[in-house]
Amino acid sequence: MTRTEPDAGAGGTTGGVQVTGPEVPGLPRVLTPDALAFLAGLQRAFGARRDELLAARARRRAEVARTGRLDFLPETAAVREGDWTVAPFPADLQDRRVEMTGPTDRKMTINALNSGAKVWLADLEDASTPHWHNVIGGQVNLADAIRRDISFTNEAGREYRLRTDAPLATIVVRPRGWHFDEEHIRVDGTPMVGALVDFGLYCFHNAAELLERGSGPYFYLPKMESHLEARLWNDVFTWAQEQLGIPYGSIRATVLIETIPAAFEMDEILYELRDHSSGLNAGRWDYLFSIIKVFRDSGPDFVLPERNVVKMTAPFMQAYAELLVKTCHARGAMAIGGMSAFIPSRKDAEVNARAFAQVRADKEREAGQGFDGSWVAHPDLVPVCREVFDAVLGDRPNQVERQRDDVQVTAADLLDIKSTPGAITDAGVRSNVEVALLYLESWLRGSGAVGIHNLMEDAATAEISRSQLWQWVHNGSTTDDGEVITTERVRRTITEELAAIREQVGEAAFTAGRFAAAAEILQAVALDDEYVDFLTLPAYRAVS
Ligand SMILES: CC(=O)SCCNC(=O)CCNC(=O)[C@H](O)C(C)(C)COP(=O)(O)OP(=O)(O)OC[C@H]1O[C@@H](n2cnc3c(N)ncnc32)[C@H](O)[C@@H]1OP(=O)(O)O
Numbered sequence: 001m002t003r004t005e006p007d008a009g010a011g012g013t014t015g016g017v018q019v020t021g022p023e024v025p026g027l028p029r030v031l032t033p034d035a036l037a038f039l040a041g042l043q044r045a046f047g048a049r050r051d052e053l054l055a056a057r058a059r060r061r062a063e064v065a066r067t068g069r070l071d072f073l074p075e076t077a078a079v080r081e082g083d084w085t086v087a088p089f090p091a092d093l094q095d096r097r098v099e100m101t102g103p104t105d106r107k108m109t110i111n112a113l114n115s116g117a118k119v120w121l122a123d124l125e126d127a128s129t130p131h132w133h134n135v136i137g138g139q140v141n142l143a144d145a146i147r148r149d150i151s152f153t154n155e156a157g158r159e160y161r162l163r164t165d166a167p168l169a170t171i172v173v174r175p176r177g178w179h180f181d182e183e184h185i186r187v188d189g190t191p192m193v194g195a196l197v198d199f200g201l202y203c204f205h206n207a208a209e210l211l212e213r214g215s216g217p218y219f220y221l222p223k224m225e226s227h228l229e230a231r232l233w234n235d236v237f238t239w240a241q242e243q244l245g246i247p248y249g250s251i252r253a254t255v256l257i258e259t260i261p262a263a264f265e266m267d268e269i270l271y272e273l274r275d276h277s278s279g280l281n282a283g284r285w286d287y288l289f290s291i292i293k294v295f296r297d298s299g300p301d302f303v304l305p306e307r308n309v310v311k312m313t314a315p316f317m318q319a320y321a322e323l324l325v326k327t328c329h330a331r332g333a334m335a336i337g338g339m340s341a342f343i344p345s346r347k348d349a350e351v352n353a354r355a356f357a358q359v360r361a362d363k364e365r366e367a368g369q370g371f372d373g374s375w376v377a378h379p380d381l382v383p384v385c386r387e388v389f390d391a392v393l394g395d396r397p398n399q400v401e402r403q404r405d406d407v408q409v410t411a412a413d414l415l416d417i418k419s420t421p422g423a424i425t426d427a428g429v430r431s432n433v434e435v436a437l438l439y440l441e442s443w444l445r446g447s448g449a450v451g452i453h454n455l456m457e458d459a460a461t462a463e464i465s466r467s468q469l470w471q472w473v474h475n476g477s478t479t480d481d482g483e484v485i486t487t488e489r490v491r492r493t494i495t496e497e498l499a500a501i502r503e504q505v506g507e508a509a510f511t512a513g514r515f516a517a518a519a520e521i522l523q524a525v526a527l528d529d530e531y532v533d534f535l536t537l538p539a540y541r542a543v544s
């Protein structure tokens with residue numbers, strides 16, 4: 001990383017760029033004048049197009065509200081029917097049978113790289129809060145990790161270092177989604193697109209170094225809703241490669257298919273990114289969130305049962321997963337599975353055994369469907385996922401050659417929400433309230449991933465919780481005891497759950513925490529008539 005001092009430090013404006021975030025450790029290393037100029041170039045070249053694409057999202061959603069449906073696009077039929085493939089995989093993305101995900105704090109960076117996974121999804125998104133110190137600190141940790149110059153000592157004096165006895169995971173960075181602005185960097189007076197900040201800083205400081213080391217600048221791209229958004233990323237990559245003087249096609253991206261509109265454009269998304277693509281991922285949690293969000297006011301046929309009973313075996317989830325594998329393999333791309341929410345415990349053998357069994361079953365289903373690898377949330381789950389994929393892949397690095405011509409998925413299959421087995425119970429309403437409160441409180445304090453009741457919770461899972469509450473209230477849904485889920489009932493439940501948390505954590509921790517702010521945000525994102533697109537937007541306003 002370049003180590004010149006910035007001349008656009010806190011508050012100053014240079015070349016139209018203003019950094020308004022406070023001094024945090026690592027800032028001078030990350031926000032160098034050259035890096036800021038690169039960011040400004042990205043924002044000026046692509047910021048307005050991002051704005052137009054967000055407006056297009058809103059128009060499309062209004063159309064769904066009017067018609068109650070989505071479908072494959074007639075205007076891109078030629079892409080779906082055409083004979084084309086994506087670029088061959090780089091050497092260190094050939095075998096992705098186990099991918100660890102997690103935030104980029106210093107200890108977890110080292111733990112993830114050491115975990116034995118083939119890939120580490122270094123998360124600046126669902127598992128991260130974009131607090132300024134995380135935005136800058138994550139870039140410092142990534143740059144140090146790439147240069148193999150990273151260590152950490154915890155409060156008990158335990159030292160963490162990168163292992164030298166086995167390969168480290170390949171780093172794939174997930175920047176924020178297109179919807180999120182970075183309030184602490186302004187270009188020509190406008191907050192920068194957060195995705196361009198995360199991508200730009202990582203690429204600027206590390207692309208050449210990664211290529212020299214035989215890897216490359218690899219990304220996971222979240223929450224896209226159309227192939228035109230993928231085209232924007234492709235243009236960003238082309239621009240960045242030219243500016244940095246690195247080869248065309250050296251940036252690689254795996255796109256998360258985790259919104260319902262994107263499920264209708266898998267071929268098109270791969271096509272747009274074909275020179276930079278390394279596959280698609282089935283981001284199941286945001287996918288559920290997106291279905292609830294997009295069809296929130298489309299009537300009872302689109303109301304899902306409570307969160308914890310919606311499984312990947314539900315017909316619409318199976319259709320989505322199999323269509324993803326089929327599409328990827330037809331185009332020579334890798335299909336990567338998603339996250340089982342069960343997390344192990346080193347202290348509770350029963351919890352541990354349940355997590356292992358659940359994760360094993362989840363990975364077995366994915367490997368059987370044809371996925372080439374999958375995600376785990378915790379280092380102890382790496383061997384579980386590896387064993388399952390080893391059994392299916394053997395010596396092969398992946399199973400991209402396995403074509404799923406037997407899979408025929410229609411729009412009706414993808415939208416068959418009403419066949420999902422399960423009910424809504426009072427416990428399900430309570431659980432959504434409790435999880436959303438605890439998650440939001442953690443997010444406000446700077447932790448974007450947290451274990452609650454032995455399940456991994458992050459921005460995507462919390463979005464499901466609060467969006468279900470909104471949808472149930474606005475559809476007049478009932479719990480299985482016949483009671484209607486009203487605004488008053490949810491409000492009362494929030495008050496009761498908050499009191500229960502207060503009792504559980506104790507007065508001192510409750511007062512020192514951000515529970516009141518979390519409750520206020522939850523009231524708004526679960527109950528306001530005007531649905532808030534992402535809960536992280538008001539949460540960000542509460543911290544920045
Ligand atoms: C919907 C989606 O987008 S899924 C992808 C995004 N979500 C994620 O990536 C979540 C990733 N997982 C996590 O953040 C964590 O596992 C949590 C928060 C759920 C649980 O973390 P903890 O409470 O620390 O778990 P636990 O105490 O069992 O951890 C044991 C050790 O494993 C480490 N560890 C746990 N998860 C991870 C991880 N994902 N990456 C690196 N290290 C990890 C801990 O740091 C700890 O290390 P230590 O023993 O050296 O102190």
Ligand SMILES: O=CC(=O)O
Binds near residue numbers: 338
């Ligand atoms: O990002 C993954 C998801 O499931 O959401």
Ligand SMILES: [Mg+2]
Binds near residue numbers: 126222223256285460
């Ligand atoms: Mg997601």
